[in-house]
Amino acid sequence: MDYSQKNKSFFELVYEVAKLIPRGRVTSYGAIAAYLGAKSSARMVGWAMNNSHRAARQIPAHRVVNRNGQLTGKAHFGHPDLMQNLLENEGILIENDTIVDFEKHFWDPATLER
DNA sequence: TGATTGACCAACT
DNA sequence: CAGTTGGCCAATC
Numbered sequence: 133m134d135y136s137q138k139n140k141s142f143f144e145l146v147y148e149v150a151k152l153i154p155r156g157r158v159t160s161y162g163a164i165a166a167y168l169g170a171k172s173s174a175r176m177v178g179w180a181m182n183n184s185h186r187a188a189r190q191i192p193a194h195r196v197v198n199r200n201g202q203l204t205g206k207a208h209f210g211h212p213d214l215m216q217n218l219l220e221n222e223g224i225l226i227e228n229d230t231i232v233d234f235e236k237h238f239w240d241p242a243t244l245e246r
Numbered sequence: 247t248g249a250t251t252g253a254c255c256a257a258c259t
Numbered sequence: 260c261a262g263t264t265g266g267c268c269a270a271t272c
Contacts, residue, residue: 143268161254161255173266175253175268176252180268197253198254205253208253248272249271252268256264257264257265257266258264258265259263259264
C-alpha cells in the first residue's frame with residue numbers, strides 16, 4: 133500500500149523475484165530465498181505465495197516449485213491441475229506432479245539479476 | 247501477546 | 260533408509 137516502505141518485506145522481494153521469472157522457466161523456493169540472502173527462509177517464500185493472491189500484482193506462482201521440481205503448491209491454484217496446465221502451456225512437461233528435466237527449465241534468480 | 251503453522255530445505259537420529 | 264527436528268519470517272489463532 134502507500135504506507136511508508138522503508139524496508140521491503142521479504143514478501144515484496146519474493147514477489148519481485150517471482151515476477152522476474154521468464155516464461156517457460158521455473159525456480160525453487162529455496163533458490164529465491166537463497167537469492168534474497170536467507171536460504172533458511174524458503175518457507176517464507178511459500179508463505180508469501182500463499183498470500184500472493186492478496187498482492188495487487190499477479191504473481192506467477194506456478195513457476196515456483198520446490199527443489200524437487202514437484203508441484204507442491206498445485207492445490208493452491210484453485211484447481212489441482214491448473215498449475216500443471218499453466219506450466220505445460222509454457223512448454224514445460226509435467227509428469228506425476230513433477231517437472232520433467234527440471235534442471236533444464238530451472239532458472240536461478242541470480243542468473244538474470246545482474 | 248504467546249503459541250502455532252506454513253506452497254521448504256537440510257541435517258540429524 | 261525413513262522419520263524427526265531445527266531454522267528462518269510473517270501471519271493467524
